Amino acid sequence: MDNKNKNHENNEIQKIKKQIERLDHQATEIRRSLKSKTKYEYRKQRTRRLVETGALVEKYFKLENLSISEREELFKMFATFVNANKPN
Known part of the structure; x- marks a missing residue:
């Protein structure tokens, strides 16, 4: 094999590398993008769920006049009962 063929092969190998x-x-970029998109979708769904839950709580419990700490105390009082009796 002469030098010309060897150089050509080396060039082809370099191109392939x-x-x-x-x-x-x-x-790697596609994996990173998919991971980012998955996190974004999860956060979006979680935020929607939290907003909907908050709206239902306000609708049924009329908590607008309570502070956050007062709301938390109220939720603590009912948590055991709710967790024991919620549907599957």
């Missing part, structure tokens, strides 16, 4: 590095980088 660079392509592999580029693809590895893309795969």
Whole structure:
């Protein structure tokens, strides 16, 4: 094999290595993006659930005039009963 063929092979190998590095980088970015999107969706769903729950609590318990600490005390008083009697 002469030098020309060897150089050509080395160039091809280098191109393939660079392509592999580029693809590895893309795969890492895609994984990171999916993880970020999953976290975002989870936070979005959790926030919606918290807002809906808060709206129901205000609707049924009329707590607008209570402070946060007073609300917490009220929830503590009923927590055992609610947890023991909530539907599956």
